[in-house]
Amino acid sequence: MYLSKVIFAMGLSVSIRYVSAQSDQPGDGEETAQSKFDTLTLQAIAMSAIHEVTADFESRLNATKLKLERALTEIQGLKNENNILANGLSSLEIKLEKLNYQKPPNNTTGSTDILAEPATSATGSSNAPKLDKAETDQPGECLVDVMFALDGSGSVSPTNFEKVKRWVIDVAQRISASFSDVQFGVLQYSHYYIQEEGFEDNDQPYIRTEIRLGYHTEAEFERSVSDISFMGFTTFTAAALREVKNNFVNSRNFKKSGNVQVLILLTDGRATDRNDLDQSAQMLRDIDVIPFVVGVGEAVDVSELKTIAGEDFRVLRSPDFLDLQKLNINLERYITCDGSA
Known part of the structure; x- marks a missing residue:
């Protein structure tokens, strides 16, 4: 017609x-x-x-x-369904991982504090899974401060950032099971406003301490991590390291005998402020912080990861965000009470 x-x-x-x-x-x-x-x-x-x-x-x-x-x-709906399915699969993997991990029982007071000492059996041995003494020097007999520094740049994506938050919660639970006195803190980093624009290091909305380094119950920590909102901008890693230092220096355990300070930084790309990376990493080494760096994907610069970590064995790699859970079994094995990690 x-x-x-x-x-x-x-x-x-x-x-x-x-x-x-x-x-x-x-x-x-x-x-x-x-x-x-x-x-x-x-x-x-x-x-x-x-x-x-x-x-x-x-x-x-x-x-x-x-x-x-x-x-x-319809295509957008299918994409949303696919994201929901991916998140569901990730949650299932996490649950399966937890089935293979025996969580220590509550202490005698019934507390579920993440820092509670594992209950002991009648023979005096701990019921909780411990690392071998060959791998850790008397686990549980030191003050451990752990700061997580999370890349919140746009390349991570909101969906993957949810996987990162779940990973942080699981790592914290495993570390808590191995040490009796642990403080945790979480920092998210993305964009940094240079001082010429009127911003100081303590006035940076996108280099943010989400959870102040301190003692938290398991429920409090999980809830606080879950509430962290994704930023999604650039990747100012060196600026983040300076804020990490501030957290350690302001810790109640700073300079105490037996205090072990551990940084666990996760990133999926290159630092926007890479020229300042070596200086910022040295500032952490100067106060005896032990840094571990997790690089996700192929876009990371391995030389930058090594600059932050200081030692090659402290650089951990994951091909993608779904495989992050596989690092849980190994990460806490490197943390020792004598600070030799």
Whole structure:
């Protein structure tokens, strides 16, 4: 139907040209007037046909646009369902991982404090899973301060950041099971405003201590980590290390005998302020912080990770965010009470 209207309009156009050409030929005045009248008549019919074809085309175009919008909506719905499925699979993996890990029982007071000492059996041995003494020098007999520094740059994505938060909670639980006196803190870092713009290091909204280094119950820590909102900007890692130092220096355990300070930094990319990285990392080494760096994916710069960690064995790699849970079994094995990690 639409094609016939187009052909009809084209035919009228040809007829108008022919009649117009005839009217331009010398001849009888009455015939010329008739030819001009015929031309005008055909033009009017052609205009009507073209208007109808145009209206029909616009109607079809709008219908096509509507179908495309519906298709895009369906595609977005499928993407959302896929994200939900991915999150569900991640949660399932976490639950399966926990089934393979025996959580220490509550202490005699019934407290679920993440820092509570594992209950002891009648023989005096601990019921909680402990690291071998060969791997840790008398686990549980030191003051351990652990700061997590989490890359909140846009490349991580909100979905993957949720996996990172779950990983942080699981690592904290494992460390708590191995040491009797642990403080935890969490920092998220992304963009840094240079001081020339009127911002100081203590006035940076995107280099933020989300959880101040201190004692937290397991429930409090999990809730606080879960409430952290993803930033999603740049990757100012060196600036983050300076804020990490502030947390350690302000800890109640700072400079105490037997205090072990541990940084666990996770990133999936390169530092925006890479030129300042070595100096910031040295500031942490100067106060005896033991840094571990987790690089996720292929976009990380291994030399930057080594600059922060100081030792190659403290650089841990994960191919993607789903595989983060596999690092849980190994990470706490490197933390020792003599600070030799």
